[in-house]
Amino acid sequence: MAKTHFQDDFLPSCFIILIFLQLLPAVIHGNGNTSFEVIGPDDAILAMLGEDTELSCHLSPSISAKDMELRWYRDNFSDAVFVYEKGEDVYEEQMEEYQGRTTFVRDYITKGKAAVRIHNVTVFDNGTYRCYFKGGTYNREATLQLKVAGQGLPPRVRLRGDKDESVQAECTSAGWYPQPQVEWRDFRGNTIASVTNLSVSATSGLFAVVSSVVVKHRATEGLSCSIANPLLPEIKVTASHLPAFFSGRSWPTVWRISLPLILVALGVVVAGAICVFWKKKRDIEEEQQDSSDNGGQGKRDICAVYTCVLMYVHACEHVCTCACVHACVSVSVFPCVPECRNALLYANESQPHPCENQALAALRDLSSFFFIF
Structure with missing residues:
Protein backbone atom coordinates (compact mmCIF):
# COMPACT_ATOMS: atom_id res chain seq x y z
CA MET A 1 0.00 0.00 0.00
CA ALA A 2 2.86 2.35 0.78
CA LYS A 3 4.38 1.77 -2.68
CA THR A 4 1.12 2.54 -4.36
CA HIS A 5 0.77 5.75 -2.39
CA PHE A 6 4.26 6.84 -3.49
CA GLN A 7 3.42 6.28 -7.16
CA ASP A 8 0.25 8.32 -6.77
CA ASP A 9 2.25 11.28 -5.40
CA PHE A 10 5.07 10.98 -7.96
CA LEU A 11 2.96 11.27 -11.13
CA PRO A 12 1.37 14.64 -10.26
CA SER A 13 4.78 15.98 -9.25
CA CYS A 14 6.28 15.12 -12.69
CA PHE A 15 3.35 16.73 -14.40
CA ILE A 16 3.86 19.96 -12.43
CA ILE A 17 7.59 20.00 -13.28
CA LEU A 18 6.89 19.64 -16.99
CA ILE A 19 4.46 22.55 -16.92
CA PHE A 20 7.02 24.68 -15.09
CA LEU A 21 9.71 23.95 -17.69
CA GLN A 22 7.38 24.96 -20.49
CA LEU A 23 6.51 28.24 -18.79
CA LEU A 24 10.12 29.04 -17.86
CA PRO A 25 11.04 30.79 -21.19
CA ALA A 26 8.03 33.05 -20.88
CA VAL A 27 9.01 33.95 -17.31
CA ILE A 28 12.56 34.68 -18.35
CA HIS A 29 11.31 36.70 -21.34
CA GLY A 30 9.58 39.00 -18.92
CA ASN A 31 13.02 39.78 -17.44
CA GLY A 32 14.59 40.26 -20.92
CA ASN A 33 16.83 37.19 -20.75
CA THR A 34 15.03 34.71 -23.01
CA SER A 35 17.24 32.15 -24.71
CA PHE A 36 16.90 31.93 -28.50
CA GLY A 150 27.17 41.10 -62.89
CA GLN A 151 26.13 40.27 -66.46
CA GLY A 152 28.53 42.02 -68.82
CA LEU A 153 28.12 43.69 -72.19
CA PRO A 154 27.55 41.60 -75.34
CA PRO A 155 30.94 40.46 -76.67
CA ARG A 156 32.43 41.65 -79.95
CA VAL A 157 34.49 39.48 -82.29
CA ARG A 158 37.12 41.09 -84.53
CA LEU A 159 39.82 39.74 -86.81
CA ARG A 160 43.40 40.89 -86.45
CA GLY A 161 46.26 40.24 -88.86
CA ASP A 162 46.66 37.61 -91.54
CA LYS A 163 49.95 35.81 -91.90
CA ASP A 164 50.73 32.29 -93.02
CA GLU A 165 47.05 31.92 -93.98
CA SER A 166 46.10 32.19 -90.30
CA VAL A 167 43.88 34.76 -88.62
CA GLN A 168 43.79 35.94 -85.02
CA ALA A 169 40.20 36.37 -83.81
CA GLU A 170 39.72 38.55 -80.73
CA CYS A 171 36.67 38.60 -78.43
CA THR A 172 36.20 41.55 -76.06
CA SER A 173 33.62 42.39 -73.38
CA ALA A 174 33.38 44.28 -70.08
CA GLY A 175 31.19 44.64 -67.00
CA TRP A 176 31.42 41.09 -65.58
CA TYR A 177 31.46 39.85 -61.98
CA PRO A 178 32.77 37.51 -60.75
CA GLN A 179 35.43 36.30 -63.18
CA PRO A 180 33.59 35.10 -66.31
CA GLN A 181 34.14 31.93 -68.31
CA VAL A 182 35.04 32.23 -72.02
CA GLU A 183 34.53 29.56 -74.65
CA TRP A 184 35.31 29.53 -78.39
CA ARG A 185 33.66 27.19 -80.90
CA ASP A 186 34.04 26.65 -84.64
CA PHE A 187 31.25 26.24 -87.19
CA ARG A 188 31.02 22.52 -86.34
CA GLY A 189 30.50 23.29 -82.64
CA ASN A 190 33.93 22.04 -81.54
CA THR A 191 35.72 23.85 -78.71
CA ILE A 192 38.86 25.81 -79.67
CA ALA A 193 41.79 26.48 -77.33
CA SER A 194 42.13 30.18 -76.54
CA VAL A 195 44.25 32.69 -74.62
CA THR A 196 42.17 34.84 -72.25
CA ASN A 197 43.32 37.94 -70.37
CA LEU A 198 41.23 39.50 -67.58
CA SER A 199 41.56 42.93 -66.01
CA VAL A 200 39.71 44.43 -63.03
CA SER A 201 38.56 48.05 -62.77
CA ALA A 202 39.83 49.70 -59.60
CA THR A 203 36.74 51.90 -59.35
CA SER A 204 33.92 49.46 -60.18
CA GLY A 205 35.60 46.12 -59.44
CA LEU A 206 34.21 44.67 -62.67
CA PHE A 207 36.09 42.36 -65.02
CA ALA A 208 36.99 43.13 -68.62
CA VAL A 209 37.73 40.23 -70.99
CA VAL A 210 40.09 39.99 -73.97
CA SER A 211 40.22 36.47 -75.42
CA SER A 212 41.86 35.41 -78.67
CA VAL A 213 42.30 32.34 -80.88
CA VAL A 214 44.40 31.70 -83.99
CA VAL A 215 42.62 29.77 -86.73
CA LYS A 216 42.92 29.08 -90.44
CA HIS A 217 41.33 31.73 -92.65
CA ARG A 218 38.62 29.34 -93.84
CA ALA A 219 37.58 28.58 -90.25
CA THR A 220 36.72 32.16 -89.29
CA GLU A 221 33.19 31.88 -90.63
CA GLY A 222 30.86 30.42 -88.03
CA LEU A 223 33.41 31.13 -85.28
CA SER A 224 31.65 32.01 -82.02
CA CYS A 225 32.76 33.40 -78.66
CA SER A 226 30.55 32.68 -75.62
CA ILE A 227 30.93 34.35 -72.21
CA ALA A 228 29.08 33.09 -69.14
CA ASN A 229 28.84 34.13 -65.50
CA PRO A 230 29.73 31.18 -63.20
CA LEU A 231 26.85 32.19 -60.89
CA LEU A 232 24.43 32.20 -63.84
CA PRO A 233 25.60 29.24 -65.97
CA GLU A 234 22.27 28.97 -67.78
CA ILE A 235 22.75 32.45 -69.30
CA LYS A 236 25.40 32.73 -72.03
CA VAL A 237 26.20 35.74 -74.15
CA THR A 238 27.45 34.73 -77.61
CA ALA A 239 28.91 36.63 -80.55
CA SER A 240 29.60 35.10 -83.96
CA HIS A 241 31.92 36.32 -86.68
CA LEU A 242 29.83 36.94 -89.82
CA PRO A 243 31.95 38.99 -92.26
CA ALA A 244 30.37 40.80 -95.17
CA PHE A 245 30.41 38.94 -98.49
CA PHE A 246 33.67 39.70 -100.29
CA SER A 247 35.04 42.19 -97.75
CA GLY A 248 38.20 44.17 -98.42
CA ARG A 249 40.30 41.38 -96.93
CA SER A 250 38.55 38.84 -99.12
CA TRP A 251 39.05 40.41 -102.53
CA PRO A 252 42.71 39.37 -103.13
CA THR A 253 41.93 35.75 -102.34
CA VAL A 254 38.80 35.73 -104.47
CA TRP A 255 40.58 37.21 -107.48
CA ARG A 256 43.50 34.82 -107.07
CA ILE A 257 41.11 31.88 -107.37
CA SER A 258 38.54 33.25 -109.81
CA LEU A 259 40.83 35.05 -112.25
CA PRO A 260 42.16 31.90 -114.00
CA LEU A 261 38.61 30.64 -114.56
CA ILE A 262 37.47 34.03 -115.83
CA LEU A 263 40.44 34.29 -118.21
CA VAL A 264 39.73 30.85 -119.59
CA ALA A 265 36.09 31.78 -120.18
CA LEU A 266 37.04 35.06 -121.85
CA GLY A 267 39.61 33.28 -123.99
CA VAL A 268 36.98 30.86 -125.24
CA VAL A 269 34.57 33.72 -125.97
CA VAL A 270 37.22 35.69 -127.89
CA ALA A 271 38.19 32.59 -129.87
CA GLY A 272 34.56 31.95 -130.69
CA ALA A 273 34.05 35.55 -131.76
CA ILE A 274 37.04 35.31 -134.09
CA CYS A 275 35.68 32.09 -135.58
CA VAL A 276 32.26 33.64 -136.13
CA PHE A 277 33.79 36.73 -137.73
CA TRP A 278 36.01 34.62 -139.98
CA LYS A 279 33.07 32.43 -141.02
CA LYS A 280 30.91 35.47 -141.77
CA LYS A 281 33.63 36.85 -143.96
CA ARG A 282 33.88 33.52 -145.76
CA ASP A 283 30.12 33.39 -146.22
CA ILE A 284 30.11 36.82 -147.79
CA GLU A 285 32.72 35.69 -150.33
CA GLU A 286 30.78 32.50 -151.06
CA GLU A 287 27.57 34.50 -151.42
CA GLN A 288 28.89 36.12 -154.54
CA GLN A 289 29.52 32.68 -156.12
CA ASP A 290 26.34 30.90 -155.13
CA SER A 291 23.39 33.15 -154.24
CA SER A 292 20.98 30.19 -154.21
CA ASP A 293 22.46 28.74 -150.99
CA ASN A 294 22.53 32.04 -149.09
CA GLY A 295 19.14 31.63 -147.36
CA GLY A 296 19.94 28.15 -145.98
CA GLN A 297 23.36 29.22 -144.84
CA GLY A 298 21.88 32.21 -142.95
CA LYS A 299 19.52 29.93 -141.06
CA ARG A 300 22.38 27.62 -140.14
CA ASP A 301 24.35 30.62 -138.90
CA ILE A 302 21.45 31.75 -136.71
CA CYS A 303 21.07 28.27 -135.23
CA ALA A 304 24.79 28.02 -134.62
CA VAL A 305 24.93 31.41 -132.91
CA TYR A 306 21.88 30.50 -130.76
CA THR A 307 23.48 27.20 -129.74
CA CYS A 308 26.72 29.03 -129.01
CA VAL A 309 24.92 31.52 -126.74
CA LEU A 310 23.20 28.73 -124.80
CA MET A 311 26.47 26.86 -124.31
CA TYR A 312 28.18 30.09 -123.25
CA VAL A 313 25.48 30.83 -120.64
CA HIS A 314 25.75 27.23 -119.38
CA ALA A 315 29.55 27.53 -119.08
CA CYS A 316 29.34 30.90 -117.31
CA GLU A 317 26.86 29.43 -114.81
CA HIS A 318 29.25 26.64 -113.84
CA VAL A 319 32.24 29.03 -113.70
CA CYS A 320 30.37 31.46 -111.41
CA THR A 321 29.16 28.62 -109.18
CA CYS A 322 32.67 27.30 -108.84
CA ALA A 323 34.03 30.78 -108.09
CA CYS A 324 31.45 31.20 -105.32
CA VAL A 325 32.30 27.81 -103.84
CA HIS A 326 35.99 28.69 -103.82
CA ALA A 327 35.09 31.97 -102.14
CA CYS A 328 33.24 30.04 -99.43
CA VAL A 329 36.33 27.97 -98.72
CA SER A 330 38.89 30.78 -98.94
CA VAL A 331 37.18 33.74 -97.34
CA SER A 332 34.64 31.88 -95.20
CA VAL A 333 31.38 33.32 -96.45
CA PHE A 334 27.87 32.24 -95.47
CA PRO A 335 28.38 28.87 -93.67
CA CYS A 336 24.61 28.73 -93.20
CA VAL A 337 24.20 28.26 -96.99
CA PRO A 338 24.23 24.52 -97.79
CA GLU A 339 26.56 24.91 -100.80
CA CYS A 340 29.10 26.79 -98.73
CA ARG A 341 28.83 24.30 -95.89
CA ASN A 342 29.44 21.46 -98.34
CA ALA A 343 32.38 23.35 -99.81
CA LEU A 344 33.97 23.68 -96.37
CA LEU A 345 33.51 19.97 -95.76
CA TYR A 346 35.20 19.10 -99.08
CA ALA A 347 38.06 21.49 -98.24
CA ASN A 348 38.61 20.04 -94.79
CA GLU A 349 38.79 16.55 -96.30
CA SER A 350 41.21 17.74 -99.05
CA GLN A 351 38.84 16.68 -101.83
CA PRO A 352 38.04 18.64 -105.02
CA HIS A 353 34.56 20.07 -105.21
CA PRO A 354 32.35 18.65 -108.04
CA CYS A 355 31.82 22.15 -109.41
CA GLU A 356 35.41 22.23 -110.70
CA ASN A 357 34.89 19.30 -113.06
CA GLN A 358 31.52 20.66 -114.16
CA ALA A 359 32.95 24.09 -115.02
CA LEU A 360 35.89 22.64 -116.94
CA ALA A 361 33.60 20.27 -118.87
CA ALA A 362 31.28 23.13 -119.84
CA LEU A 363 34.20 25.26 -121.05
CA ARG A 364 35.63 22.32 -122.98
CA ASP A 365 32.31 21.71 -124.76
CA LEU A 366 31.99 25.38 -125.64
CA SER A 367 35.53 25.48 -127.03
CA SER A 368 34.97 22.32 -129.09
CA PHE A 369 31.77 23.75 -130.56
CA PHE A 370 33.54 26.93 -131.66
CA PHE A 371 36.30 25.10 -133.46
CA ILE A 372 33.91 22.63 -135.10
CA PHE A 373 31.63 25.43 -136.13
Missing part, protein backbone atom coordinates in the same frame (compact mmCIF):
# COMPACT_ATOMS: atom_id res chain seq x y z
CA GLU A 37 18.77 31.11 -31.68
CA VAL A 38 19.29 33.37 -34.72
CA ILE A 39 18.76 31.62 -38.03
CA GLY A 40 19.79 32.93 -41.43
CA PRO A 41 19.21 31.63 -44.99
CA ASP A 42 20.34 28.08 -45.68
CA ASP A 43 21.92 29.04 -49.02
CA ALA A 44 23.91 32.00 -50.22
CA ILE A 45 21.88 35.04 -51.29
CA LEU A 46 22.29 35.84 -55.01
CA ALA A 47 22.01 39.52 -55.91
CA MET A 48 22.22 41.09 -59.38
CA LEU A 49 24.47 44.07 -59.84
CA GLY A 50 22.54 47.35 -59.55
CA GLU A 51 19.42 45.75 -58.04
CA ASP A 52 18.13 45.46 -54.43
CA THR A 53 18.59 42.53 -52.08
CA GLU A 54 17.56 41.59 -48.53
CA LEU A 55 19.63 40.13 -45.69
CA SER A 56 16.96 38.33 -43.63
CA CYS A 57 17.21 36.58 -40.25
CA HIS A 58 14.68 35.21 -37.77
CA LEU A 59 14.54 33.94 -34.20
CA SER A 60 13.79 30.47 -32.95
CA PRO A 61 11.49 30.30 -31.07
CA SER A 62 9.46 33.01 -32.80
CA ILE A 63 9.49 35.61 -30.04
CA SER A 64 9.23 39.36 -30.54
CA ALA A 65 12.41 41.25 -31.35
CA LYS A 66 10.82 44.68 -31.13
CA ASP A 67 12.68 45.65 -27.93
CA MET A 68 15.96 43.96 -28.82
CA GLU A 69 19.16 45.29 -30.35
CA LEU A 70 19.59 44.10 -33.97
CA ARG A 71 22.78 44.63 -35.87
CA TRP A 72 24.03 43.62 -39.33
CA TYR A 73 27.77 43.94 -39.76
CA ARG A 74 30.63 42.54 -41.81
CA ASP A 75 34.17 42.13 -40.48
CA ASN A 76 34.12 44.36 -37.42
CA PHE A 77 31.25 44.56 -34.95
CA SER A 78 31.53 48.35 -34.75
CA ASP A 79 31.51 48.80 -38.56
CA ALA A 80 27.81 48.21 -39.00
CA VAL A 81 25.77 47.83 -42.15
CA PHE A 82 22.66 48.68 -40.13
CA VAL A 83 21.71 48.96 -36.45
CA TYR A 84 18.23 48.84 -34.85
CA GLU A 85 17.78 49.31 -31.14
CA LYS A 86 14.58 49.39 -29.10
CA GLY A 87 12.32 50.55 -31.88
CA GLU A 88 14.67 53.06 -33.51
CA ASP A 89 17.18 53.05 -36.37
CA VAL A 90 20.70 53.94 -35.24
CA TYR A 91 23.07 55.45 -37.83
CA GLU A 92 26.07 56.50 -35.72
CA GLU A 93 27.95 53.24 -36.35
CA GLN A 94 26.85 52.68 -39.95
CA MET A 95 29.66 52.43 -42.50
CA GLU A 96 29.87 55.24 -45.01
CA GLU A 97 29.40 53.00 -48.07
CA TYR A 98 25.99 51.89 -46.76
CA GLN A 99 24.65 55.29 -45.79
CA GLY A 100 21.55 56.09 -47.80
CA ARG A 101 21.49 52.58 -49.32
CA THR A 102 19.76 50.57 -46.57
CA THR A 103 16.19 50.10 -45.38
CA PHE A 104 15.12 48.19 -42.27
CA VAL A 105 12.29 45.73 -42.97
CA ARG A 106 10.32 45.36 -39.74
CA ASP A 107 6.96 44.03 -40.93
CA TYR A 108 7.24 40.81 -38.89
CA ILE A 109 9.52 41.97 -36.08
CA THR A 110 6.99 40.95 -33.44
CA LYS A 111 7.31 37.39 -34.77
CA GLY A 112 11.09 37.50 -34.57
CA LYS A 113 11.70 38.20 -38.29
CA ALA A 114 13.70 41.16 -39.60
CA ALA A 115 15.78 42.08 -42.62
CA VAL A 116 17.98 44.80 -44.03
CA ARG A 117 17.39 45.76 -47.66
CA ILE A 118 20.46 46.98 -49.55
CA HIS A 119 19.72 49.18 -52.55
CA ASN A 120 21.75 49.42 -55.77
CA VAL A 121 24.01 46.44 -55.06
CA THR A 122 27.65 46.87 -56.05
CA VAL A 123 30.57 44.49 -56.41
CA PHE A 124 31.89 45.62 -53.03
CA ASP A 125 28.74 44.30 -51.30
CA ASN A 126 29.82 40.77 -52.16
CA GLY A 127 30.94 38.69 -49.16
CA THR A 128 30.04 37.56 -45.65
CA TYR A 129 27.57 39.29 -43.29
CA ARG A 130 26.44 38.62 -39.73
CA CYS A 131 23.09 39.42 -38.15
CA TYR A 132 23.25 39.91 -34.37
CA PHE A 133 20.25 39.83 -32.01
CA LYS A 134 20.57 40.85 -28.37
CA GLY A 135 17.79 40.60 -25.76
CA GLY A 136 18.81 41.71 -22.26
CA THR A 137 22.15 40.06 -21.57
CA TYR A 138 21.54 37.21 -23.98
CA ASN A 139 22.71 37.44 -27.61
CA ARG A 140 23.16 35.24 -30.63
CA GLU A 141 24.15 35.78 -34.27
CA ALA A 142 23.96 34.05 -37.66
CA THR A 143 26.19 34.21 -40.73
CA LEU A 144 24.93 35.12 -44.22
CA GLN A 145 26.70 34.88 -47.56
CA LEU A 146 25.90 37.42 -50.28
CA LYS A 147 27.01 36.66 -53.84
CA VAL A 148 26.87 39.47 -56.39
CA ALA A 149 26.52 38.64 -60.09
